[in-house]
Amino acid sequence: MQLATIDFAFRAGTAALLILLAALMLRDFGRVTAGRLASGFAIGTAAFAISSMAGFGAPVTWWHAILIAISTGNVVVFWLFTRALFDDEFSLHWWHAVAWIALIAASLVNCIWLVPQHSDAASIVAPALSLIALAFIALAVVQTISSWSADLVEGRRHVRVLIVASTAFYGVMNSAMQLYLHGENPPLLVSVVNATMLAAIVISVVWSLTRAAGEDVFATGSQRGAQTRDSNLSIDGTDRNLVDALDRLISGERIYRYEGVTIGMLAARLSVPEYKLRRLINQKLGHRNFNVFLNNYRIEEAKAALADPAQMEVPVTTIALDTGFQSLGPFNRAFKTGTGVTPTEYRRMSTTAV
DSSP: OOHHHHHHHHHHHHHHHHHHHHHHHHHHHTTSHHHHHHHHHHHHHHHHHHHTSTTTTSSOOHHHHHHHHHHHHHHHHHHHHHHHHHOTTOOOOHHHHHHHHHHHHHHHHIIIIITTTTOTTHHHHHHHHHHHHHHHHHHHHHHHHHHHTTBOOHHHHHHHHHHHHHHHHHHHHHHHHHHHHTTOOOOHHHHHHHHHHHHHHHHHHHHHHHHSOHHHHSOOHHHHHTOOGGGGTTOOHHHHHHHHHHHIIIIIHOGGGSTTOOHHHHHHHHTSOHHHHHHIIIIITOOSBHHHHHHHHHHHHHHHHHHOGGGTTSOHHHHHHHTTOSSHHHHHHHHHHHHSSOHHHHHHHHHHHO
16 A cells, blocks of 8 residues: 555544544534634644645645645644643633734735745745744643643543643644644654544543543533532541541631642641542532632632621732632632632622621
């Protein structure tokens, strides 16, 4: 079998699998931001599987250029997907779309005008796009590392490593290759190896997603809303003793006020394995993120302070810092997420009620 046939078979099969995955994501998790972004990322990767084939787009037609542009902008979707996958409260903003559109537009200009005219600018734009792709991959990796310890969902912790690590590795390798080739099409053998690696990564990611519970990876609105401190009322036995000890440690000592509190620190104080405490907070108390779990205690103390007539003159910033938040911005966002109103509005309503 000729190398060109092997290359086409791998890429066509990979693209078909990715399109199927995108359809399933939209069907089952289309109402969740992470689910929609997963679908978009799968479509963009399918476009890349076809557009990166050896000899593709020579000469460049309009539909070649569109596929190349979609695959170029896919690094933005990947970065957003990693953020949404690991932060259940993440929401899209207009500037996210601007970044995606800007990359697509730059790629279209390069494919349709600069490259066909052999413009000197093409030798600048193509490497710049590769470097931008590397920057977004780096952002995704940093996001994964920084949020890893706070993630309480075991199924999602396992899937996230595979998705981010494999995608980042492949993305770095491909961007480096593009920089080395100066935007030219790779040799046929290199394209076949590239297609084989992409197919293996996609198959492994799809397999891991099918093995993990979809609700673990993509939080529904009801799951996010279920994160309350009252969800431990039905716990008994050994778990009840551990929950009581945890509550004494957090509420009694107000350990949430200290900077850099980790689940590992709490597990050490309670003399239990970290995985056991992580599982307890997630599966018994209904929390998917350790920081959100701590913020519930911080918000409760802040609510009491804001409603206290004796503290009416205390600035909101002071209350935020006293309860363990590092700055006012995260406090305002967490407070509004938990109560539906801003701290200032909550204080005003409490004063009016009195």
